[in-house]
Amino acid sequence: MNVDTLIVGLGIVGLNYAEQLRKNNIDFVVIAPEEQSASHIAAGIVNPTVLKRFNAVWNAEIFLNCALPVYNNLEVLLGTKILYRLPIHRIFNSTQEQNEWGIAASSAALEKFLNKEWISNNRQLEINAPYGFGAVKQSARVDTQRLLTDYRTKIILDRIVSEKINHQDLGVEDGSITYKDIKAKKVVFCQGYSSVVNPYFNYLPLIGSKGEMLIIECEALSEQVIYKGPIFLSPMGNYKYWVGATFDRTDKSTKTSINGREWLISKLNQFLKLPYTILEQRAEIRATVQDRRPLLGVHPKHKNMFIFNGVGTRGVLMSPLLSQWLFEFIENNKKLPASVNINRFENKYFRN
Ligand SMILES: Cc1cc2nc3c(=O)[nH]c(=O)nc-3n(C[C@H](O)[C@H](O)[C@H](O)COP(=O)(O)OP(=O)(O)OC[C@H]3O[C@@H](n4cnc5c(N)ncnc54)[C@H](O)[C@@H]3O)c2cc1C
Incomplete structure (x- = not known):
């Protein structure tokens, strides 16, 4: 051929x-x-921001402006839903973070991506977020x-x-x-x-960076929001949620570990209040440079x-x-x- x-x-x-x-x-x-x-x-999250430090990703706007139409067109080509336009709700840990968010959201680099007004938590039975959330506007999930x-x-x-x-x-x-x-x-x-x-x-x-994740089932949790606490909690449909991920630069195997699982559970339990069942645990290596x-x-x-x-x-x-x-x-x-x-x-x- x-x-x-x-x-x-x-x-x-x-x-x-x-x-x-x-x-x-x-x-x-x-x-x-x-x-x-x-x-x-992968969670497939399209996020133009770095939510740990409230920064924009390198070249965020041009990458985003190209990516969303591409996945939209692929959806049409395949005749299958793959692109979910969902906001990311970043859980604040303090009033200081609320203030820092407000400043970041007013900056030239981030005003397109972050909502200035923060959101108070009206889902107190589902999510532990006493200081509320900041919302990322132009985010999405691709069902990779x-x-x-x-x-x-x-x-x-x-x-x-x-x-x-x-x-x-x-x-x-x-x-x-x-x-x-x-x-x-x-x-x-x-x-x-x-x-x-x-x-x-x-x-x-x-270099490579190993990432472990869980898939959980959790009834009664909103499917309209991607939560970002110490880790991501992202809806996959049918009451399934993607939970992750770990970062490990030393272990280059794709084996799942008890340590990884326990770490993910401890982080998830810091903000998810509802009962859940773990369905799957997976690990792969990210190609980091x-x-x-x-x-x-x-x-x-x-x-x-x-x-x-x-x-x-x-x-x-x-x-x-x-x-x-x-x-x-x-x-x-x-x-x-x-x-x-x-x-x-x-x-x-x-x-x-
Ligand atoms: C837990 C986790 C969560 C993540 N979440 C996100 C996220 O939310 N958003 C995001 O943007 N990114 C996320 N990432 C990162 C993302 O997965 C990577 O950036 C991306 O998948 C890298 O894609 P790739 O095609 O380069 O590599 P891979 O997905 O690793 O694909 C490599 C391909 O090459 C093939 N291959 C390798 N060797 C050979 C060979 N000798 N012959 C033939 N084929 C070969 C493999 O079979 C595979 O098909 C996440 C990663 C992990 C591990």
């Missing part, structure tokens, strides 16, 4: 890049096993599990090979990339944290090999615009912003 582009990996990053190619009528094949990845277990499953089975069924590649089986020449019976002009690796075993790009400083910026660009030696990675904790928000930047770079020779271009690491890390 001859194609223009081979995409390796179908998390939220691979999906967004596949969308660029599909919309631009460029022939491609995706190779990705059916296994779950960080994207599948449904999006990834439906995209695979409805949109690219004839262009997906469900297996994990062994990097040694890739044939790499200047003009082509081969893998089994596939011949492509170029390859774009979208492997998330697994990129650490990719011999072509393992020189990049991908030393300098907290994405990893996009071309291999220093192999000019038909590209990487799209390092989206950290904001893959759902950032991947749509990043995929446009990478597409323009690969197909139209446009420059990548220096802060995301992997050439920022070449001198320091590339040892060939």
Whole structure:
């Protein structure tokens, strides 16, 4: 099979890049096993703000302005609901936080995203929030599990090979990339944290941060709000809620742990007053980078090999615009912003 582009990996990053190619009528094949990845277990929260410190995310507005229409269009393409426009209610811990919120919400960087007036807690039987909430206005949840499953089975069924590649089986020449019976002009690796075993790009400083989460069932809790206390509590429909997450930079296994579970329960119990049942616990590794910026660009030696990675904790928000930047770079020779271009690491890390 001859194609223009081979995409390796179908998390939220691979999906967004596949969308660029599909919309631009460029022939491609995706190779990705059916296994779950960080994207599948993510809360899918699109949040332009940092709610710990009341900051805006880097490039928040342009990422958000691109992401929401992209997921809206995917919803239409799939004929399935995946985008839920829900406010995030940040639980205040003190009157000082109420004041800090008011100041942040009046700043130029945040006035579009935060409601100035804070909300008093009229759900006292459900949620412990004596100091009330601040509301994030332009937030949403993307059902990444449904999006990834439906995209695979409805949109690219004839262009997906469900297996994990062994990097040694890739044939790499200047003009082509081969893998089994596939011949492509170029390859774009979208492997998330697994990129650490990719011999072509393992020189990049991908750190990885393990995240554990729970799915709980809780009747009588509002399904119209994403709560942010010490952790997120986000509605998934049918009385199910996503609870998380832990951050662990040392353990790189995807095994769930008793410590993780107990930590999540203790944080949840600080603000959820209703009884609940734990249905599931999951763990995956986020692709986080030393300098907290994405990893996009071309291999220093192999000019038909590209990487799209390092989206950290904001893959759902950032991947749509990043995929446009990478597409323009690969197909139209446009420059990548220096802060995301992997050439920022070449001198320091590339040892060939
Ligand atoms: C608990 C948790 C909660 C999160 N919550 C949010 C959130 O609310 N909002 C948000 O924006 N982000 C969130 N994130 C972060 C988000 O999940 C990541 O930013 C995003 O999923 C990274 O996507 P990715 O496609 O780069 O990687 P992944 O999702 O890891 O996908 C990698 C893909 O590559 C494939 N692959 C790897 N190696 C090979 C190989 N050799 N051959 C073929 N295929 C291969 C995998 O099978 C997979 O398909 C969360 C993460 C975790 C762990």
